[in-house]
Amino acid sequence: MTTKEDATKAELSATNLERLNENIAKMEDLTERLVAAVAKKRRIDPNLQAPGHDLYMKAAAAYMAEMMQNPSKLIEHQVSYWGKALKHFVEAQEALARGKLQAPTDNTPKDPRFSNPLWQTHPYFNYIKQQYLMSAEAISNAVKDIDGLAPRDAKRLEYFTQQIVDLMSPANFLGTNPEALERAVATDGQSLVDGLENLVRDIEANDGEILVTLANREAFQVGGNLATAPGKVVFRNRMLELIQYAPTTETVYATPILIFPPWINKFYILDLTPPKSLIRWLVGQGYTVFVVSWVNPDASYAEVGMDDYVEEGYLTAIAEVKAITGEDKVNAVGYCIAGTTLALTLALMQKRGDTSVRSATFFTTLTDFSDQGEVGVFLDNDFVDGIEREVTQKGFLDSFFMSRTFSFLRSNDLIYRPAIRNYMMGEAPPAFDLLYWNGDSTNLPARMVVEYLRGLCQGDRFASDGFEICGERVHISEVRLPLCAVACETDHIAAWASSYEGVRKMGSTNKTFILSQSGHIAGIVNPPDKKKYGHYVNDAPMKDLAAAAWRESAEFTEGSWWPRWEAWLKRRSGKQIPARDPGVGGRAPLCDAPGTYVLGEKAP
Numbered sequence: 001m002t003t004k005e006d007a008t009k010a011e012l013s014a015t016n017l018e019r020l021n022e023n024i025a026k027m028e029d030l031t032e033r034l035v036a037a038v039a040k041k042r043r044i045d046p047n048l049q050a051p052g053h054d055l056y057m058k059a060a061a062a063y064m065a066e067m068m069q070n071p072s073k074l075i076e077h078q079v080s081y082w083g084k085a086l087k088h089f090v091e092a093q094e095a096l097a098r099g100k101l102q103a104p105t106d107n108t109p110k111d112p113r114f115s116n117p118l119w120q121t122h123p124y125f126n127y128i129k130q131q132y133l134m135s136a137e138a139i140s141n142a143v144k145d146i147d148g149l150a151p152r153d154a155k156r157l158e159y160f161t162q163q164i165v166d167l168m169s170p171a172n173f174l175g176t177n178p179e180a181l182e183r184a185v186a187t188d189g190q191s192l193v194d195g196l197e198n199l200v201r202d203i204e205a206n207d208g209e210i211l212v213t214l215a216n217r218e219a220f221q222v223g224g225n226l227a228t229a230p231g232k233v234v235f236r237n238r239m240l241e242l243i244q245y246a247p248t249t250e251t252v253y254a255t256p257i258l259i260f261p262p263w264i265n266k267f268y269i270l271d272l273t274p275p276k277s278l279i280r281w282l283v284g285q286g287y288t289v290f291v292v293s294w295v296n297p298d299a300s301y302a303e304v305g306m307d308d309y310v311e312e313g314y315l316t317a318i319a320e321v322k323a324i325t326g327e328d329k330v331n332a333v334g335y336c337i338a339g340t341t342l343a344l345t346l347a348l349m350q351k352r353g354d355t356s357v358r359s360a361t362f363f364t365t366l367t368d369f370s371d372q373g374e375v376g377v378f379l380d381n382d383f384v385d386g387i388e389r390e391v392t393q394k395g396f397l398d399s400f401f402m403s404r405t406f407s408f409l410r411s412n413d414l415i416y417r418p419a420i421r422n423y424m425m426g427e428a429p430p431a432f433d434l435l436y437w438n439g440d441s442t443n444l445p446a447r448m449v450v451e452y453l454r455g456l457c458q459g460d461r462f463a464s465d466g467f468e469i470c471g472e473r474v475h476i477s478e479v480r481l482p483l484c485a486v487a488c489e490t491d492h493i494a495a496w497a498s499s500y501e502g503v504r505k506m507g508s509t510n511k512t513f514i515l516s517q518s519g520h521i522a523g524i525v526n527p528p529d530k531k532k533y534g535h536y537v538n539d540a541p542m543k544d545l546a547a548a549a550w551r552e553s554a555e556f557t558e559g560s561w562w563p564r565w566e567a568w569l570k571r572r573s574g575k576q577i578p579a580r581d582p583g584v585g586g587r588a589p590l591c592d593a594p595g596t597y598v599l600g601e602k603a604p
Contacts, residue, residue, distance in 0.1 A: 023189035030196040037200060041208025047386025048401060051160055059157050062148035081138035085131060092127050108133045113171045118178035125178045128170045136165045159377045163411060172416050180424035194426030211404060212418045214439055219431035223594050226433060227268035229279045231593035232582035235320045238603040239312040241293040241595040242320055245279060247579035249286045254574030255358055256288040258321050258330045260338040263294035264402055265441050266598050269525065272433045276525050285566055288580050290321050295597045296442040299395030305447040307470050314345040318356050324587050325580060329358040331572060336494060339365025344467060346481065347474035359572040362485040363524050364494040367476055367502030368463040369456055373495030374409055379457050387453065391446035399441040409492045434521060463505055482510040484568050486561060488523030489515055497547035504542045511542055512568055514561045528560040535561040
């Protein structure tokens with residue numbers, strides 16, 4: 001090596017060392033910020049953090065009883081685990097003794113958490129991975145095999161045990177994540193500085209709690225590159241803004257569409273970027289489309305309940321759309337919790353003799369809560385008692401709690417993988433519109449939360465003895481108009497089979513049920529030109545088939561369900577008339593779409 005090469009090498013080493021020292025100093029400063037942010041952590045009711053102690057007491061009692069009554073089963077579990085772990089250890093030791101710095105045979109299943117090749121080839125990381133997966137399997141099997149627990153308690157125990165197992169994955173820790181360590185070395189620690197900055201930012205933004213930022217907040221702007229379908233706000237009250245969208249066809253169907261999105265998040269899930277916008281697509285098919293944009297409530301909405309959402313939300317919006325268009329009927333659409341409340345409203349209208357709705361469409365809607373699906377692990381009294389105490393004190397349920405709860409239903413995808421990317425790899429969150437919307441969540445009024453959780457989710461009153469709404473007791477069987485329901489195959493919030501059972505119990509004699517592939521959001525936001533997810537239909541009467549039987553004999557169709565639904569909707573939308581511009585019909589526009597409520601402004 002020449003003197004010049006030596007000098008260059010020394011210069012590079014000095015530069016790298018200087019950069020590393022600078023990054024260490026930055027990390028010290030960021031650590032001080034981190035400590036200060038964590039010190040401001042708000043006090044949260046323990047029942048909003050974890051299940052009640054009684055679940056673990058029941059599990060411990062059942063385990064001890066089984067240990068006394070059937071010790072052989074427990075010994076079998078332990079011996080099987082010990083045998084696998086010890087055999088793996090011996091194989092690794094033998095390889096090292098022979099001087100082979102390589103991983104032993106790896107028969108563990110593929111896992112996206114361990115996709116980096118070093119998990120497979122490097123003896124240290126492979127050993128940790130295999131031992132973790134063996135332990136995870138042993139824990140899972142042991143919990144599943146505990147007898148003496150009620151089915152609901154067993155399901156909750158399995159879920160929360162899995163949460164702990166997932167948390168302890170070696171991929172979640174810097175010292176045992178080869179990809180993060182490689183990045184730290186390659187960047188002289190810059191990735192750790194960037195990651196720590198991301199972590200501090202998230203903790204500071206959430207009052208000392210960690211809520212991982214899923215999408216680049218700078219990449220999107222509501223009304224800029226999201227929620228851009230042209231339209232006007234044509235009505236506003238304290239509960240909602242009503243948006244009427246501008247036509248793009250010369251004629252439209254006479255019967256307007258009125259969409260009620262969930263108020264847990266914001267309406268623009270149906271109007272993301274233009275290629276994904278269901279609203280734009282419907283307008284392009286020749287429909288007059290109205291969408292409700294709900295207010296984001298604060299403590300002043302503490303006494304707002306389900307009655308207010310029905311009277312000042314649904315019934316008022318229906319009346320306004322009728323007045324604006326001059327039509328005596330609308331086609332109504334409800335998504336998730338807004339679909340549940342639409343069903344309550346339709347049952348109420350049936351009792352009152354109000355025929356303002358011609359047809360109803362339900363997206364991922366639960367009306368029968370006898371089987372709550374995956375989200376049911378959070379609907380026992382321990383969590384609901386904690387929520388009730390929280391909203392009684394504060395007046396509303398902070399959006400933080402709903403965001404965190406739904407994230408934990410898919411923790412590896414929505415918590416740990418983004419945390420690794422943001423905090424250990426030091427990467428910026430991706431510019432992903434759907435994840436941006438997911439993080440733009442809303443608060444819920446205190447009274448409404450308690451009524452919904454106690455009366456519907458826990459009590460299942462709408463499908464059993466009736467739910468009290470606006471002075472009437474309404475029942476699911478009183479939903480009697482033509483309806484179409486769309487559920488999603490892997491929905492973790494509104495399980496499709498539960499959605500199906502609710503529709504099955506409705507009193508309508510004209511029902512269409514569509515099962516889309518994918519989950520709660522991707523299964524709905526599924527434009528036809530993407531040809532991404534298909535769907536299932538079955539012409540057999542729903543009353544004759546339980547969910548499993550319906551699915552078994554259903555016919556699969558490639559591509560989006562949107563065109564199938566539109567064909568169904570067209571038959572219930574009347575004749576073609578000249579297109580309607582927003583503001584015509586006696587309602588002067590208040591402002592341009594997407595309005596002010598979606599941007600966080602309060603009711604005047």
